[in-house]
Amino acid sequence: GEDVEQSLFLSVREGDSSVINCTYTDSSSTYLYWYKQEPGAGLQLLTYIFSNMDMKQDQRLTVLLNKKDKHLSLRIADTQTGDSAIYVCAEGFAYSGAGSYQLTFGKGTKLSVIP
Amino acid sequence: DVKVTQSSRYLVKRTGEKVFLECVQDMDHENMFWYRQDPGLGLRLIYFSYDVKMKEKGDIPEGYSVSREKKERFSLILESASTNQTSMYLCASIRLADTDTQYFGPGTRLTVL
Numbered sequence: 001g002e003d004v005e006q007s008l009f010l011s012v013r014e015g016d017s018s019v020i021n022c023t024y025t026d027s028s029s030t031y032l033y034w035y036k037q038e039p040g041a042g043l044q045l046l047t048y049i050f051s052n053m054d055m056k057q058d059q060r061l062t063v064l065l066n067k068k069d070k071h072l073s074l075r076i077a078d079t080q081t082g083d084s085a086i087y088v089c090a091e092g093f094a095y096s097g098a099g100s101y102q103l104t105f106g107k108g109t110k111l112s113v114i115p
Numbered sequence: 116d117v118k119v120t121q122s123s124r125y126l127v128k129r130t131g132e133k134v135f136l137e138c139v140q141d142m143d144h145e146n147m148f149w150y151r152q153d154p155g156l157g158l159r160l161i162y163f164s165y166d167v168k169m170k171e172k173g174d175i176p177e178g179y180s181v182s183r184e185k186k187e188r189f190s191l192i193l194e195s196a197s198t199n200q201t202s203m204y205l206c207a208s209i210r211l212a213d214t215d216t217q218y219f220g221p222g223t224r225l226t227v228l
Binding site for chain 1: 158207217219
């Protein structure tokens with residue numbers, strides 16, 4: 001699979017904005033995703049962006065996509081303590097070997113929000 | 116809402132035991148996936164299935180097998196569990212006509228002693 005890279009840790013103060021960055025390598029990706037993972041739980045989809053878009057906003061979340069640099073970011077405005085979690089970036093692509101669509105995941109960024 | 120369920124949240128087994136992890140989705144999805152998640156390694160694909168009785172190896176299939184007898188159910192089998200298979204196992208599903216997202220189950224934390 002292709003590589004998806006993200007930094008492992010980020011700390012921010014409550015009320016500040018958080019920016020979590022991700023780089024990917026597969027230029028044929030169709031969608032890119034951000035998932036949130038609470039401790040001991042599965043992944044919950046936060047938001048996604050189609051690969052021909054530059055930006056998507058959804059309440060406190062803003063996704064920016066720079067396709068030329070293969071760079072994806074997630075901005076969380078007015079970060080709250082409840083936003084503390086692991087945020088996982090993923091890129092999706094059609095799997096040519098079978099009728100399938102697959103995701104490649106980053107290792108996740110642990111966001112810690114300081115009260 | 117799409118629901119993906121996994122048979123157990125926590126499981127403790129002994130080395131050499133045969134282990135079954137079951138995953139069920141209720142949205143008629145064609146594709147189903149099994150991942151394991153380990154600290155510092157992220158999610159790694161073990162196997163996936165794109166239709167009933169069809170399966171493909173992922174990145175780390177060694178020591179695992181799968182079964183998909185019905186569309187809604189995808190089972191992961193550890194024929195002879197080993198301590199290095201202690202991990203969090205996550206199941207996911209997706210419908211090809213709806214590539215917006217891969218829906219995940221809550222995960223099974225497996226400990227092999």
